[in-house]
Amino acid sequence: MNQSRIHKPKEKRKQDREEIPVEGSCCEDPRVENKKGEVVCVHCGTVHERDIVALKRRAYTAEEVEKRRITEPRWRRFGPRTTIPSATKEDRMSPERKTLFSRLSKIQKSLVSSIERNFWEARPKLKMLTSMLNIPKYIEETAWKIYAEAAKKQLTLGRTIKGFVAAALYAAIRVHEYPRILDEICDAMMISRHKVIKSLGLIIKKVLPELGLKYHPITPKKLIYRFGNEADMSLQIQKKAYDLLKKTVEAHMQTGGKDPRGFAAAALYMAAKSTPDQRTQSEMADIAGITEVTLRNRLKDLRKYI
Secondary structure: OOEEOOOOHHHHHHHHOOOOOOOOOOOOOOOEEEEEEEEEOOOOEEEEEEOOOOOOOOOOOOHHHHHHOOOOOOOEEOEEEOOOOOOOOOOOHHHHHHHHHHHHHHHHHHHHHHHHHHHHHHHHHHHHHHHHOOOHHHHHHHHHHHHHHHHHOOOOOOOHHHHHHHHHHHHHHHOOOOOOOOOHHHHOOOOHHHHHHHHHHHHHHHHHHHHOOEEEEOOOOHHHHHHHHHOOOOOOHHHHHHHHHHHHHHHHOOOOOHHHHHHHHHHHHHOOOOOOOOOOOHHHHHOOOOOHHHHHHHHHHHHHHH
């Protein structure tokens, strides 16, 4: 029994073949596969049906035309398309060519929206920043989702793209509780902390609730293992520092308004003090990016609750 059917997606065809009833004329051990457009049994050669590849269905409605479109998207993922600049006096072209290119440039600018130009500049900056800081891909995708939502809400108007990109990335880092601090992002982006904090406040209030994301403030516990690895300390010392910090938090030690890097560095310093992996206050302060005075103050805070 030969049948003819229109070409279907690969997964769908696979499901259809699995449901094909085997004819009585087939062998005792049937094995049905698609061979050159025919669904046949490879053991006995019985043809069960034909898999004919037909032309795509014609598009009639605007929705079908949009789905069928295979041309270049209006904006690319990593920067703009080829842009047509306006003709200038320095261009060595005939007056007719200058007029032509000026008109083409105006037409192109009229077809490109401001949000597209914003995305063209923001996406490469975000990719460069995540590459410099070795940020995982899933955090980069969350950061882009946050930035795109902020741009659609026009929150980026009147603010630098660099500042909002840095703020979106840090917000994504805090959503996923990744051990990175704001100062590292500001240094990599070469932008002041003040500008990033302003943009970050808007993201936390107006963007994250819309996306259903929760902002988790950074805690000293998240930084202990990172600083411990950078200081080349053993896992036992890092675990001891973690337990020490956990004990002080359970004793209701006040950490609000204080840099979590100081508490993490102080806990590691105390845990390693009586071991061969002991580090100086100067070394721990350099690793954590704080001053020795800050480290000594955090040591005093910890000793009160131990």
